[in-house]
Amino acid sequence: MAEERQTKKEDELFLSLPRERGFASSDLYLFQEFWCSSTFIKEINIFQKQFQAKDNDIIVASFPKSGTTWLKAIAFAIVNRQCFSSIHNHPLLTSNPHQLVPYIGFMSPANSHFPTTEPRLFGTHIPFPSLSKSIIDSNCKIIYICRNPFDTFISAWHFFNKIRQYCSSSALTIEEAFEMYCNGIIEFGPWWSHMLGYWEESIVRPNKILILKYEDIKENVNLYVKRVADFLDFPFTQEEESNGVIESIIRLCSFEKMKDLEVNKSGIIYEALENKHYFRKAEIGGWKHSKSIVRREIRAFELFHLFKGCILEL
Numbered sequence: 001m002a003e004e005r006q007t008k009k010e011d012e013l014f015l016s017l018p019r020e021r022g023f024a025s026s027d028l029y030l031f032q033e034f035w036c037s038s039t040f041i042k043e044i045n046i047f048q049k050q051f052q053a054k055d056n057d058i059i060v061a062s063f064p065k066s067g068t069t070w071l072k073a074i075a076f077a078i079v080n081r082q083c084f085s086s087i088h089n090h091p092l093l094t095s096n097p098h099q100l101v102p103y104i105g106f107m108s109p110a111n112s113h114f115p116t117t118e119p120r121l122f123g124t125h126i127p128f129p130s131l132s133k134s135i136i137d138s139n140c141k142i143i144y145i146c147r148n149p150f151d152t153f154i155s156a157w158h159f160f161n162k163i164r165q166y167c168s169s170s171a172l173t174i175e176e177a178f179e180m181y182c183n184g185i186i187e188f189g190p191w192w193s194h195m196l197g198y199w200e201e202s203i204v205r206p207n208k209i210l211i212l213k214y215e216d217i218k219e220n221v222n223l224y225v226k227r228v229a230d231f232l233d234f235p236f237t238q239e240e241e242s243n244g245v246i247e248s249i250i251r252l253c254s255f256e257k258m259k260d261l262e263v264n265k266s267g268i269i270y271e272a273l274e275n276k277h278y279f280r281k282a283e284i285g286g287w288k289h290s291k292s293i294v295r296r297e298i299r300a301f302e303l304f305h306l307f308k309g310c311i312l313e314l
């Protein structure tokens with residue numbers, strides 16, 4: 001009876017929300033000002049009510065396809081470096097980072113991947129205002145990775161079309177997807193409010209949220225691995241620095257190394273997707289090779305913002 005009442009309540013909620021076609025195969029609803037599938041809305045409702053953050057929890061937050069897998073690997077390797085000092089038996093060699101750092105909203109403590117050791121590491125794509133109150137109010141730390149939105153778009157288009165293929169749905173053309181993306185309609189979108197939500201909070205609480213850019217990390221990974229370690233209160237000692245611990249973490253988490261591991265070539269964690277799809281090209285500016293019509297629109301979009309920026313500066 002209670003279950004029926006709950007289902008009826010959920011059906012009423014979905015009927016009341018704006019609905020659009022998503023990048024993956026399911027429809028998206030505009031829920032708490034972001035676009036999300038019905039399955040995730042149910043999970044997020046439970047998460048918001050039940051998740052109890054601990055002060056030493058670490059959350060890797062991102063908009064999908066911004067470099068989450070990489071940052072999860074880096075954070076896991078930094079925090080657990082004392083337990084796995086020998087690089088040869090490191091869990092990242094046999095597990096995908098999404099197994100070691102599970103997504104928070106989609107996981108109950110009963111799930112076998114729920115972390116049992118502290119500090120607990122979680123990932124999330126949930127926008128900042130919709131995180132559970134205990135995450136917002138506690139002292140747990142959030143590291144947020146963002147990426148050039150055009151590279152993020154191309155990455156998302158490839159990735160979600162793989163999910164569509166698995167669900168036997170027809171692929172989205174790049175033009176359709178780009179139109180949706182520009183209107184903010186994508187899982188956890190709009191991307192601009194996602195980034196702004198975390199960025200604004202990082203200004204108010206710089207000790208709580210560290211904002212990182214995918215491109216910056218690629219350019220100087222050593223600097224950012226150290227910065228993440230300092231921010232998480234796991235700084236490298238002088239001895240570790242001289243012993244090459246930072247370099248070994250960088251090598252272990254590098255795209256080339258991870259892409260080539262058996263677990264990431266043939267493993268599966270989520271039903272609709274093989275792990276290999278988390279590792280595509282990892283390029284900066286790869287969108288420039290996309291189809292000409294989208295390339296032209298992106299260029300126009302960039303110029304418009306550049307122009308707007310100049311006017312604002314005058």
Ligand code: A3P
Pocket residue numbers: 062063064065066067068069070151154155156158253254255256258278279280281282283286
């Ligand atoms: P591309 O699709 O442009 O290649 P996410 O992890 O948020 O799903 O983002 C996926 C993007 O990060 C993909 O970009 C993927 O190739 C890239 N990526 C995955 N692992 C990486 C790593 N270890 N280093 C750098 N980039 C990585």
